[in-house]
Amino acid sequence: MNEKERLLILWLADQHQRHIPVSLMLIQEKAKRLFQAIKSKKGEGSESEEFVASRGWFMHFKACANLHNVKVQGEAASGDEKAASTFPNKLTELIKEEGCCAEQVFNVDETGLFWKRMPYRTYIAREEKTALGHKAGKERLTLLFGGNAAGDFKLKPLLVYQAENPRALKGIWKGQLPVVWRSNKKAWVTLQIFEEWFSSHFVPAVKDYCVSKGLPFKVLLVLDHAPGHPAHLSDFNHNVKVVYLPPNTTALLQPMDQDVIASFKAYYLWRTFAMAFNATEKNENLTLKDFWNSYNIYNAVQNIAFAWDEEKRTNLNGVWKKLCPQFVYDFHGFEESVEAVTEKVVALGKQLNLDVEPKNVTELLASHGEELSAEDLIQLEKQLIEEEEIETPEIYHQGFGRFFYDRGWVGKISG
Incomplete structure (x- = not known):
């Protein structure tokens, strides 16, 4: 070959x-x-x-x-409007049959993150583009986020990185990290990684949550047809019933896709800029370029945890409006929109003397899925x-x- x-x-x-069709x-x-x-x-x-x-x-x-x-099976660009309009009613009936409440219905979804990428117009991004060898902006990892329809329980993020033991984590016990650390040469969620995460992390975490709420350990997990999701996941644990969204409806229905992930990425960039600003303010001899050269995967993990923590309960409940409207309380949009966080990123960028406009940040956030x-x-x-x-x-x-x-x-x- x-x-x-x-x-x-x-x-x-x-x-x-x-899950893009070809x-x-x-x-x-x-x-x-x-x-x-x-x-x-x-x-x-x-x-x-x-x-x-x-x-x-x-x-x-x-x-x-x-x-x-x-x-290949993947998401159609326009989505299946008909299936998206009928599935919520079917899911509602299933939830009634199973006797589940909002606290017992979960959704998880993966996303890619270029964890060391600057907006294209900044001088650092321009320099990386012309530099020989490995480009920092191309360093990508995969994250899996999830939570329940009540919005009061967020799962610890799963992070899949290319290396199992990067230098930045030397001497750090991975069990203490604010993420579930796994590795894969392409930094993708494979079937094996997802199955292990499901059995070793999702099930124990959700079981403990149900006990703390005085609820029986009986939950429903909504998934899309991503390649790393086993077709018969329900067989792994009889207390977890897995329901798959209809093909081509992920972008239309999946809760984690209704601005949760977009909001997280905006918070991540804002937090990274804030870290850079604080570091250069404390040390006047430290340039932004120096900071960026030293920014490593451990710093990224810290900022991922911060950004995920910023996702509010009302938001995590409100994003179920299309799929399970019966569980959504008084929701009138995100407490802090992606646009609002973008403005905060731009303001910090100006303080760092970076050439950054809102459209540059928007382009950067969109580039994670390119x-x-x-x-x-x-x-x-x-x-x-x-x-x-x-x-x-x-x-x-x-x-x-x-x-x-x-x-x-x-x-x-x-x-």
């Missing part, structure tokens, strides 16, 4: 991880763009190389990648090869199809 096809598999895995036409177009990027990287001598992403090539690619028997570029994929493959050759070379050289399968990528390609 050549470099273009290896990068294409990385791209497909990333699309699937973010078609034959999209795959062919991405393959052509990757070919051009690789061709440009080679420089002189590659001008005569040509590539036609034909259907015959695609069928061969599927077979070589060991993806011939699978099919598609990996050809440059990103080339860098990611390089990191994976280096890490796999050191740790598990026998798995890597078995082939990329098996490589992804072994790590919980059970995604499927339509064609």
Whole structure:
């Protein structure tokens, strides 16, 4: 399998991880763009190389990648309005049948976070863009957030990072962190990670919460069809009934997607700017660039915990308005909107002498869900090869199809 096809598999895995559907036409177009990027990287001598992403090539690619028997399912751009309008009533009936109250109905959802990224127009972001080697702005992790419909119980966030033991956590017991720390070479939530988190963290935490409320340990968990969510999770614990949202309704119905995650990311950026401001104020010899160079994953974990703590109970209850309106109290919007937090970020940016406007912050917040570029994929493959050759070379050289399968990528390609 050549470099273009290896990068294409990385791209497909990333699309699937973010439950974005792909078609034959999209795959062919991405393959052509990757070919051009690789061709440009080679420089002189590659001008005569040509590539036609034909259907015959695609069928061969599927077979070589060991993806011939699978099919991608993800969120449609517009969402399924009809399913979204009927599902809440069905869920209400199920909740009645199960005898659950707002405290016993939960939802969790994943999101990516570029934990060390500045707004594009700042001088630090410009410098990172032109610097050779690893770019700090591309350092991504995955977080899983969740809570109940009453809004009075937030789960400890699950954080999946590329490294199990980064230098910044040396000497720190991970059990004391304000997140559940797990690692994966691509920083994704795999089936194995989700299953372990469910059994070792979700179930014990929710059980203790129910006991503290004098409620029976009997809960309902609402999930979307993300690739890391097992299809038969209800079999893992008879006290937890799992209900899956209809396909293509996540953006329309899922509580954690109704501005909770967007609000968290705004708070995270604000907290990071505040940390930078405080550090440079205390030490007049410390420049913002110095601070940013020293900003590490442990600092990011602290700011993640702060940002998650900022999510208020009224907000976490109100976001169930579309899915379970019967559980929502007097909700008239977030106590502090994403726009309001954005203004706070801009104000701090000005104090740090950064060229930051509200639209720059909005662009940055949106970028956390952006598609990996050809440059990103080339860098990611390089990191994976280096890490796999050191740790598990026998798995890597078995082939990329098996490589992804072994790590919980059970995604499927339509064609």
